[in-house]
Amino acid sequence: MLVGSTRAAPAADVSPSPWPTVARAVALLTVGISLLLTAFAWPSVRSSVHDVPIAVAGPAPAVERITSVLDQRFPDGFEVTDVADTAAAERLIRDREVYGAIDLSSGTPQVITASAASTSVAQTLNSIATALVQAQGTGPAAAARDLVPLPADDPRGTGLAAGALPLVMGGLVAALLLPRLLRGSVRRVTGALAFAVTGGFAVAAILQFWFGSLDGSYWANCGAIALTVAAVSLTVLGLESLLGYIGFGLGAATMMLIGNPLSGTATAPEMLPGWSGTLGQLLPPGAGGQLLRSSAFFDGYGATRSATVLAAWLTLGLVLCLAGGLRTRPSAASAAAEDPAALAAA
Structure with a gap:
């Protein structure tokens, strides 16, 4: 018997998929890539402040002014906790109850942040608080202080x-x-x-x-x-x-x-x-x-x-x-x- 005769016969031709099946496959892939894009891009594109907890320290009139302006300019942007002094604000930050604080309790206003909690919130709070203090005429631009910084080897987290x-x-x-x-x-x-x-x-x-x-x-x-x-x-x-x-x-x-x-x-x-x-x-x-x-x-x-x-x-x-x-x-x-x-x- 010839060696070639032991080989299997070629497989029968398989009919190609019908065009409606191709269309369904393309539609399924399109939905899939759209869901992936939405899942990963939507949170970043729509990122903004929503009920971010912060503290405001200082005399009641100054705290009330800053809080009022925050509510007007950033509705539902911040949840403000009033505290009496710097120590109380720092305690809330270290306990992770707030992300930062606007401190008006001393002669020079300052913004206290914790970049280790969130670099994005720290940057937002710095820019917002400095502008608010200047707008209210409460003194010079607020000094920034990072209470809980990220490591020096990775300062951006x-x-x-x-x-x-x-x-x-x-x-x-x-x-x-x-x-x-x-x-x-x-x-x-x-x-x-x-x-x-x-x-x-x-x-x-x-x-x-x-x-x-x-x-x-x-x-x-x-x-x-x-x-x-x-x-x-x-x-x-x-x-x-x-x-x-x-x-x-x-x-x-x-x-x-x-x-x-x-x-x-x-x-x-x-x-x-x-x-x-x-x-x-x-x-x-x-x-x-x-x-x-x-x-x-x-x-x-x-x-x-x-x-x-x-x-x-x-x-x-x-x-x-x-x-x-x-x-x-x-x-x-x-x-x-x-x-x-x-x-x-x-």
């Missing part, structure tokens, strides 16, 4: 802002790879938690010791990063264990297309349009960014809400993983009759 996306991507990659590398829900959860810890060590070391983007306790920063990665990875891992690829897609879209653009890490949640900043703080990327700022620059002040949000997502992820494991256990038990190793992998 670039590393912190850029690090938000890798945290989310790391959690998604873990949720994507672990089900394909490990068998058994317990082993997958253990792998996700272990990766969150080791990833926290690595990312915090890079940001703090190499890039110089973080201050504060290295261990606290590790914990903030690890909690964020664990919340993302376990939530998506749990959704995938229950719903398969649909669950992974749902989790990835929630974290990437909603959570990351609305995190406010690059600016501030109050700078995002409408309700989006509030929504972003209820998702792991936004809560993780705020928690890391608190641990790195404010000695943990203002971290309670963010830590609670992340712990809730982490718990949800564990519950989903448990539910997914229980759902697959009956099929694994039946398979064990033919292959005892299948039961051990369940």
Whole structure:
């Protein structure tokens, strides 16, 4: 028999897709790219001040004048807290209750900011407050003072802002790879938690010791990063264990297309349009960014809400993983009759 006769016959020609199918595919891609653009560009394009908490310190008449002008020029732009003196304003800033202060309590007005909380708000407050003080004729242009500055090696906070996306991507990659590398829900959860810890060590070391983007306790920063990665990875891992690829897609879209653009890490949640900043703080990327700022620059002040949000997502992820494991256990038990190793992998 000739060798050539053993070769398979050429595959039959496949008919090309009908033109309506091509049109549907193009429409789907167009919708997809439009959603991506909207998700990532809309928060930046529509960024402005919305209910940004600040303090105004000084005599009651001066505080009332400045507050009135703020309300007139920037409706709903600021939430003003009246304080008596500089010390009270600084305490609110360090406790992360306000982003900055306009201090009229001394002879020379000054603007007290915290660029570590948000460089965007600090810049906005400097420009607005200086113009307001000059317009009111209360004295010379206000002096600027950064009470909680960013590290000298990263004065614009670039590393912190850029690090938000890798945290989310790391959690998604873990949720994507672990089900394909490990068998058994317990082993997958253990792998996700272990990766969150080791990833926290690595990312915090890079940001703090190499890039110089973080201050504060290295261990606290590790914990903030690890909690964020664990919340993302376990939530998506749990959704995938229950719903398969649909669950992974749902989790990835929630974290990437909603959570990351609305995190406010690059600016501030109050700078995002409408309700989006509030929504972003209820998702792991936004809560993780705020928690890391608190641990790195404010000695943990203002971290309670963010830590609670992340712990809730982490718990949800564990519950989903448990539910997914229980759902697959009956099929694994039946398979064990033919292959005892299948039961051990369940």
